[in-house]
Amino acid sequence: MRRKAAKRPEKLTDYTLIIFAFFWMALIIFLPLMSVLFNAFKGGLPKYLETFADPDAMDALKLTLLVTAIVLPLNIIFGIASAWAITRFEFVGKTILLSIIDLPFSLSPVISGLVWVLMFGAQGWFGEFLQAHDIDVIYALPGIVLATLLVTLPFVARELIPLMDDNGTDEEVAAVTLGASGWDVFFRITLPNIKWALLYGVLLCMARAMGEFGAVSVVSGHIRGLTNTLPLHIEVAYNEYNTIGAFGAATILVGLAFVTLAIKTILEWRYADELSAQHRH
Amino acid sequence: MPAEISKEGNFIKPKTFRRTRIIPGFSISLGITIFFVSVIVIIPLLALLMRPWENGFSGFIDTLFDKRVFAALKISFLCSLLAALVNLFVGVLIAWVLVRYDFPGKRLVDAFIDMPFALPTAVSGIALSAIYAPNGWVGSFFNNFGIKIAYSPIGIFIALVFIGLPFIVRSVQPVLSELEAEVEEAAETLGASPLQTFNHVILPAIMPALLSGFSLAFARGMGEYGSVIFIAGNIPYVSEIAPLLIVVKLEEYDYAGAASVGIGMLIISFAILFVLNLTQQYFAKKGL
Amino acid sequence: MALTINNLSKQFAGFAALNDISFSVKESEFIALLGPSGSGKTTLLRMLAGLDYPDKGSIDFKGQNFLSLPVKERKIGMVFQSYALFRHMTVAKNIAFGLEMRGKNKPKKEEINETINRLLKLVQLEGFEKRYPAQLSGGQRQRVALARALAINPSLLLLDEPFGALDAMVRKELRRWLRHIHDETGLTTIFVTHDQEEALDLADRIVLLEGGKIAQYDTADKIINHPKSEFVFDFVGSGNAADADIKGDVANINGCEFPVVNLTNFSGRQKVKFRNYDALISNEEKGIKAQLTGIFASTGFLRFEAVDNAGHHLEIIISERNFDHSLKVGDHVGILPQKAYLF
Numbered sequence: 001m002r003r004k005a006a007k008r009p010e011k012l013t014d015y016t017l018i019i020f021a022f023f024w025m026a027l028i029i030f031l032p033l034m035s036v037l038f039n040a041f042k043g044g045l046p047k048y049l050e051t052f053a054d055p056d057a058m059d060a061l062k063l064t065l066l067v068t069a070i071v072l073p074l075n076i077i078f079g080i081a082s083a084w085a086i087t088r089f090e091f092v093g094k095t096i097l098l099s100i101i102d103l104p105f106s107l108s109p110v111i112s113g114l115v116w117v118l119m120f121g122a123q124g125w126f127g128e129f130l131q132a133h134d135i136d137v138i139y140a141l142p143g144i145v146l147a148t149l150l151v152t153l154p155f156v157a158r159e160l161i162p163l164m165d166d167n168g169t170d171e172e173v174a175a176v177t178l179g180a181s182g183w184d185v186f187f188r189i190t191l192p193n194i195k196w197a198l199l200y201g202v203l204l205c206m207a208r209a210m211g212e213f214g215a216v217s218v219v220s221g222h223i224r225g226l227t228n229t230l231p232l233h234i235e236v237a238y239n240e241y242n243t244i245g246a247f248g249a250a251t252i253l254v255g256l257a258f259v260t261l262a263i264k265t266i267l268e269w270r271y272a273d274e275l276s277a278q279h280r281h
Numbered sequence: 282m283p284a285e286i287s288k289e290g291n292f293i294k295p296k297t298f299r300r301t302r303i304i305p306g307f308s309i310s311l312g313i314t315i316f317f318v319s320v321i322v323i324i325p326l327l328a329l330l331m332r333p334w335e336n337g338f339s340g341f342i343d344t345l346f347d348k349r350v351f352a353a354l355k356i357s358f359l360c361s362l363l364a365a366l367v368n369l370f371v372g373v374l375i376a377w378v379l380v381r382y383d384f385p386g387k388r389l390v391d392a393f394i395d396m397p398f399a400l401p402t403a404v405s406g407i408a409l410s411a412i413y414a415p416n417g418w419v420g421s422f423f424n425n426f427g428i429k430i431a432y433s434p435i436g437i438f439i440a441l442v443f444i445g446l447p448f449i450v451r452s453v454q455p456v457l458s459e460l461e462a463e464v465e466e467a468a469e470t471l472g473a474s475p476l477q478t479f480n481h482v483i484l485p486a487i488m489p490a491l492l493s494g495f496s497l498a499f500a501r502g503m504g505e506y507g508s509v510i511f512i513a514g515n516i517p518y519v520s521e522i523a524p525l526l527i528v529v530k531l532e533e534y535d536y537a538g539a540a541s542v543g544i545g546m547l548i549i550s551f552a553i554l555f556v557l558n559l560t561q562q563y564f565a566k567k568g569l
Numbered sequence: 570m571a572l573t574i575n576n577l578s579k580q581f582a583g584f585a586a587l588n589d590i591s592f593s594v595k596e597s598e599f600i601a602l603l604g605p606s607g608s609g610k611t612t613l614l615r616m617l618a619g620l621d622y623p624d625k626g627s628i629d630f631k632g633q634n635f636l637s638l639p640v641k642e643r644k645i646g647m648v649f650q651s652y653a654l655f656r657h658m659t660v661a662k663n664i665a666f667g668l669e670m671r672g673k674n675k676p677k678k679e680e681i682n683e684t685i686n687r688l689l690k691l692v693q694l695e696g697f698e699k700r701y702p703a704q705l706s707g708g709q710r711q712r713v714a715l716a717r718a719l720a721i722n723p724s725l726l727l728l729d730e731p732f733g734a735l736d737a738m739v740r741k742e743l744r745r746w747l748r749h750i751h752d753e754t755g756l757t758t759i760f761v762t763h764d765q766e767e768a769l770d771l772a773d774r775i776v777l778l779e780g781g782k783i784a785q786y787d788t789a790d791k792i793i794n795h796p797k798s799e800f801v802f803d804f805v806g807s808g809n810a811a812d813a814d815i816k817g818d819v820a821n822i823n824g825c826e827f828p829v830v831n832l833t834n835f836s837g838r839q840k841v842k843f844r845n846y847d848a849l850i851s852n853e854e855k856g857i858k859a860q861l862t863g864i865f866a867s868t869g870f871l872r873f874e875a876v877d878n879a880g881h882h883l884e885i886i887i888s889e890r891n892f893d894h895s896l897k898v899g900d901h902v903g904i905l906p907q908k909a910y911l912f
Contacts, residue, residue: 002461002462003458003459003460003461003462004381004460004465006380006381006382006383007381007382007383008382008383008384009382009384014382017374017377017378017382018378018382018384020374021374021375021379021390022390024371025390025393027419028446029396029397029443029446030393031412031418031419032405032409032412032443033400033408035408035411035417035418036404036407039411074317077313078313078314081309081310081311081314081317082310082314082317082318084306084310085310085311085314088304088306088307089304089311091311097314097315097318100318100322100323101318101322103322106500106504106551107504107547108505108506108543108546108550109402109504109506109507109524110527110528110543111329111504111527111546111547114329114531114539114540114543115325115326115328116325117536117539118328118329118332118536118539118540119324119325121531121536122534123534123536124328124536146321149321150321150322150325153317153321153322168651169304170651171653171655171656172304173303173304173620173653174647174649174655174717175655175670176303176304176640176641177620177640177641177646177647178641178666178667178670178717178718179671179721180641180666180670181670182305182306184670185304185305186306188655188666189655192657193656193657204398211401211402212401213401213402213403213506213507214402214506214507217506217507217528218527218528218531231401231507234403234404234407235403238511246407247407250404253400253401253404256401257396257399257401257404261392261393261395261396261399262392264395264399265391303619303620303640
């Protein structure tokens with residue numbers, strides 16, 4: 001099947017369309033990015049650098065990294081386990097399981113936070129029990145981790161499932177006939193075939209975990225130096241009219257977004273065949 | 282044919298033979314999956330579904346139709362709908378430009394489409410509100426004409442246009458680039474103008490993808506929080522979105538109220554996705 | 570007997586994929602599992618490999634109860650229809666994989682290299698060890714898959730539609746070559762195919778399956794010349810049908826008498842079948858009265874199409890040497906079967 005090749009613009013309509021696309025992207029996407037930089041450096045470089053001397057900002061960054069470091073491995077385990085179960089075996093309820101895995105994508109972040117308050121908040125299901133035993137979940141690290149987990153749960157699984165489905169089980173079955181054990185099959189056959197898709201999923205998962213705002217905002221309690229993640233710190237600073245502090249901290253996350261997009265684009269270019277089909281350009 | 286060797290081979294044998302599946306790891310992988318899904322998704326959502334009823338069904342209805350809550354749901358719904366509609370046109374246009382034209386900077390534009398996905402919502406929120414505030418780069422321009430963008434529903438709409446763009450572009454783009462050239466050429470040989478070709482040949486082909494992108498953007502808009510609250514101004518009855526009301530109710534320790542709003546939002550989101558599903562089935566019947 | 574299969578049965582969602590299959594295979598024999606799709610041939614092969622299990626029955630291989638052994642302990646060499654090469658490994662790594670999996674009994678590096686080189690030579694792919702599967706042609710991949718299966722020194726070689734994904738030219742060439750490899754290694758080999766020509770050409774004996782049952786298990790010669798059922802007759806070649814008067818082993822159509830393999834011992838007017846090459850065409854008013862509707866030349870033979878008085882189509886093939894050049898399209902002729910079957 002032949003596809004229409006991209007062509008150089010020739011007619012006036014061609015140019016109009018392209019210019020409109022550029023204009024829209026500038027208005028909607030480039031301009032906000034510019035404004036982050038502009039506002040962060042409004043007071044000059046020294047003022048900007050003070051952001052990084054602010055202990056609250058640094059505590060927020062540390063907490064963000066800690067949460068990400070806890071959530072990522074759990075997501076990798078879940079992503080691989082669920083993709084393995086779903087693509088390698090037949091069982092009752094698979095379609096339902098798939099929809100449940102996708103469910104967090106269609107939840108409002110605020111709801112993803114709310115459910116944990118309803119479970120572990122003062123008046124939640126386990127509220128009294130937790131209070132009696134002096135365990136903090138809400139307004140503490142466990143709540144932030146749980147909320148982030150709920151928001152990011154589908155990321156790795158969603159990359160692996162379509163790819164492993166496409167790849168089929170032929171290679172794994174062949175390895176078994178050649179005497180490979182379960183671990184050998186996974187580490188020598190499956191993992192090399194999905195490694196780039198796994199990285200892709202981990203990348204998206206990481207970006208979301210570090211940047212999650214709504215869900216974490218509901219469960220964190222905004223306690224400075226303790227439960228403020230970087231996005232929450234930005235909110236606090238912004239609401240206190242500390243513009244440079246807010247945008248300065250935001251530059252860290254903008255940087256993260258750029259790195260994410262760059263790696264993502266490289267993966268889509270270089271390893272297109274080893275990603276799930278929807279990311280092949 | 283891979284399918285022949287694939288899943289059908291993994292089955293439980295009758296007891297007379299050794300019980301094994303060809304590919305190992307069924308119990309452990311399914312066990313981990315079900316554990317995570319239960320603890321992280323199912324049980325928390327049950328907590329949500331069971332909460333609003335402590336004041337009876339009427340308590341739930343009263344919360345949803347409370348003037349402020351209803352106004353917020355309406356604002357969220359209308360702004361998301363409008364933003365998704367605008368993105369419908371702009372998204373197709375940008376996807377078209379990216380697929381059909383070669384021009385300098387194309388790769389960059391393509392990569393930047395995903396920026397709203399990659400950028401943390403709090404950052405988008407403060408950045409948008411800085412630009413569209415009355416003293417911001419764009420906001421001051423409109424302010425001259427007495428149009429207030431930030432701290433009004435227009436601000437909510439702008440934020441949701443930003444958030445929704447990648448959904449439409451990324452749904453349509455692959456379908457557009459997979460279109461068979463010959464179908465379009467056939468339309469041309471039959472005397473169709475470019476616009477006619479687009480309307481009668483291309484548009485029907487991308488319609489299912491377009492609809493799915495539209496409803497994803499719409500549903501995302503309903504629940505969006507971070508990028509909206511900074512620009513919205515959060516004035517009750519005017520520019521207060523539904524997710525914010527959940528936060529407000531939680532701050533008042535009104536768990537049942539918060540859960541009711543949450544369920545109200547879920548009902549609207551799932552209604553959107555359900556309608557989409559029906560339309561897609563309609564298109565599927567026509568073989569698209 | 571190397572391999573004995575007894576009463577193998579399997580139900581798939583209500584229909585019998587295999588129905589009471591029993592046969593045995595001699596050491597070093599080359600066996601084809603032949604049949605249309607859905608006949609159960611692939612299921613049978615997968616059971617031998619240990620990738621599928623029967624509801625009842627037994628598989629005995631050289632005294633081992635195969636059904637009690639999991640795949641990896643059966644020491645079978647399996648060549649998959651899709652080849653299932655490990656795409657991220659080089660040809661050499663693919664071939665070595667089975668040896669690398671031996672754990673403590675893993676051979677020394679030199680031994681593995683020696684095996685790789687020996688097998689690459691056998692499959693005529695010397696110099697390809699560093700290539701990846703994506704860099705090989707279909708036929709080359711097929712040969713790598715075979716080398717990989719042979720590397721574990723299997724006692725039984727199983728091939729699923731080994732030539733299915735190849736184009737006609739490569740198919741024929743690889744077919745002869747596979748037979749040659751079999752003869753060289755002396756491995757008991759079983760392969761699945763839906764192509765009767767391939768099975769007849771290649772195998773010592775053919776298990777012809779129909780709807781999960783064995784229709785016939787015989788040598789190619791027996792299957793061609795002594796089909797046990799109409800299904801077998803139809804499956805391995807084309808033929809014509811005609812009504813004839815049967816008396817014992819002799820059939821008579823309109824004064825043309827010819828021998829009939831009478832499997833039913835019926836007599837009187839019966840429908841018989843004959844091969845398109847088991848008939849002559851004459852100008853006499855004998856045999857099946859028909860009108861020629863087409864004459865098509867081919868290398869070495871001519872193919873005639875005709876319609877009999879009842880409107881049935883007939884096809885006759887006659888060697889160029891015996892061709893009567895006076896025949897033209899539209900002629901009324903008598904078709905004289907030389908040998909027929911009554912099922």
